[in-house]
Amino acid sequence: MIRxxxxxxxxxxxxxxxxxxxxxxxxxxxxxxxxxxxxxxxxGSGKSTLxxxxxxxxxxxxxxxxxRHGDDxxxxxxxxxxxxxxxxxxxxxxxxxxxRAIPRVPALDVVxxxxxxxxxxxxxxxxxxxxxxARLRIPERLWTLAPATFSGGEQQRVNIARxxxxxxxxxxxxxxxxxxxxxxxxxxxxxxxxxxxxGTALVGVFHDDEVREAVSTRIHLMQG
Amino acid sequence: MTGPLLTVAxxxxxxxxxxxxRDVSFELWPGEVMGIVGESGSGKTTLLNCLSARLEPxxxxxxxxxxxxxxxxxxxxxxxxRRLLMRTDWxxxxxxxxxxxxxxxxxxxxxxxxxxxxxARHYGEIRAQADEWLRKVEIEPERIxxxxxxFSGGMLQRLQIARNLVTHPRLVFMDEPTxxxxxxxxxxxxxxxxxxxxxxxxAAIVVTHDLAVARLLAHRLMVMRxxxxxxxxxxxxxxxxxxxxxxxxxxxxxxxx
Numbered sequence: 001m002i003r004x005x006x007x008x009x010x011x012x013x014x015x016x017x018x019x020x021x022x023x024x025x026x027x028x029x030x031x032x033x034x035x036x037x038x039x040x041x042x043x044g045s046g047k048s049t050l051x052x053x054x055x056x057x058x059x060x061x062x063x064x065x066x067x068r069h070g071d072d073x074x075x076x077x078x079x080x081x082x083x084x085x086x087x088x089x090x091x092x093x094x095x096x097x098x099x100r101a102i103p104r105v106p107a108l109d110v111v112x113x114x115x116x117x118x119x120x121x122x123x124x125x126x127x128x129x130x131x132x133x134a135r136l137r138i139p140e141r142l143w144t145l146a147p148a149t150f151s152g153g154e155q156q157r158v159n160i161a162r163x164x165x166x167x168x169x170x171x172x173x174x175x176x177x178x179x180x181x182x183x184x185x186x187x188x189x190x191x192x193x194x195x196x197x198x199g200t201a202l203v204g205v206f207h208d209d210e211v212r213e214a215v216s217t218r219i220h221l222m223q224g
Numbered sequence: 225m226t227g228p229l230l231t232v233a234x235x236x237x238x239x240x241x242x243x244x245x246r247d248v249s250f251e252l253w254p255g256e257v258m259g260i261v262g263e264s265g266s267g268k269t270t271l272l273n274c275l276s277a278r279l280e281p282x283x284x285x286x287x288x289x290x291x292x293x294x295x296x297x298x299x300x301x302x303x304x305x306r307r308l309l310m311r312t313d314w315x316x317x318x319x320x321x322x323x324x325x326x327x328x329x330x331x332x333x334x335x336x337x338x339x340x341x342x343x344a345r346h347y348g349e350i351r352a353q354a355d356e357w358l359r360k361v362e363i364e365p366e367r368i369x370x371x372x373x374x375f376s377g378g379m380l381q382r383l384q385i386a387r388n389l390v391t392h393p394r395l396v397f398m399d400e401p402t403x404x405x406x407x408x409x410x411x412x413x414x415x416x417x418x419x420x421x422x423x424x425x426x427a428a429i430v431v432t433h434d435l436a437v438a439r440l441l442a443h444r445l446m447v448m449r450x451x452x453x454x455x456x457x458x459x460x461x462x463x464x465x466x467x468x469x470x471x472x473x474x475x476x477x478x479x480x481x
Contacts, residue, residue: 081443
């Protein structure tokens with residue numbers, strides 16, 4: 001589902017005297033359907049950068065990221081914006097560390113949005129969104145409120161629900177359990193297990209050793 | 225298989241020896257929203273005016289895929305045809321709503337006028353559509369016969385949007401659509417714009433100096449400096465991993481509340 005070839009990335013900070021921060025060079029990785037690959041390595045080894053490159057949020061300096069998108073193979077590193085957006089809509093889900101709340105949009109619609117983008121009617125999308133929010137223990141009285149005022153843990157759970165809503169064939173997870181309590185961590189572990197069983201290809205950064213061991217089928221080591 | 229809605233090639237506009245914008249090329253596809261960002265004087269508005277048939281470029285082409293006859297250079301069209309295009313298939317949302325509205329006629333007439341320009345004649349039908357569009361932009365229908373003079377800044381901007389969208393344009397140009405509005409009004413307008421653009425599958429070109437507005441509305445960005453395009457790409461990629469020194473400066477200059 002994902003094949004990373006000779007990928008390299010260096011940040012150049014022009015506003016700070018042009019300092020260069022090499023992150024990785026010639027990185028290789030491949031992920032099959034039904035696998036959950038955990039990116040593992042010390043802080044600063046480029047785990048989040050690699051994940052962001054896979055999502056098209058970070059632009060590598062060289063190499064290719066081939067994503068199975070329907071019947072096509074798309075190089076995310078070189079694709080036009082509208083192609084990347086279509087890959088994100090139909091193929092590529094992402095759970096970021098922090099929710100970017102949009103003013104006035106209620107939690108239920110934040111979660112339902114990826115389903116609406118796939119053309120699902122509003123009632124069906126909201127029903128699925130409600131199921132996920134309930135599983136993640138977001139009280140129903142919060143569903144109609146915009147998540148900007150939610151606690152960190154609540155926002156993260158809304159974000160997780162949104163990421164899992166559309167059952168994308170590929171799902172990227174950036175520390176999805178960082179600010180969750182034990183019970184909610186268990187729900188996330190269950191959701192990941194169900195996605196794997198359904199044939200989703202997952203790549204994630206998991207700080208929590210227990211979660212990593214529970215969900216990953218393989219560890220991808222990254223050196224600093 | 226459809227092609228790009230707008231194809232821009234080598235567009236340059238000079239003001240005497242001074243550069244307004246230089247050598248701009250891009251394609252805009254149906255349903256795509258592109259943001260043009262950059263500081264004041266970077267050529268954003270000059271470019272927008274050239275793209276929207278309001279300022280003839282010095283050199284270069286702006287080709288629009290017309291509904292009936294396919295791609296045509298907008299500056300090679302006859303003047304009446306270009307005007308018809310601007311009235312029907314395009315929308316132009318000005319930063320100052322007073323520039324896009326007729327302040328001396330009622331809110332309903334401001335919306336209905338665009339419909340009449342495309343041949344609507346049935347009074348009841350026009351009024352019903354005006355009523356529907358006022359609701360869509362969250363203006364109480366009781367205000368339909370009021371003059372825009374009695375509206376607040378945020379309401380005026382919403383009315384201007386209704387006036388533009390009532391004819392179901394395929395392409396909308398917006399120049400700082402939230403400029404000059406206070407933040408709570410801005411949030412409401414942005415949410416409304418985002419919803420309408422998505423629901424109607426509109427293509428849009430939005431000029432803004434506000435990167436948060438760009439992030440919320442635009443699929444992709446074009447960063448301009450001194451009349452030239454210095455960086456382009458997917459909106460979140462340009463804002464989260466800017467490459468050009470000027471884009472990095474822009475992004476790092478934003479104050480976090």
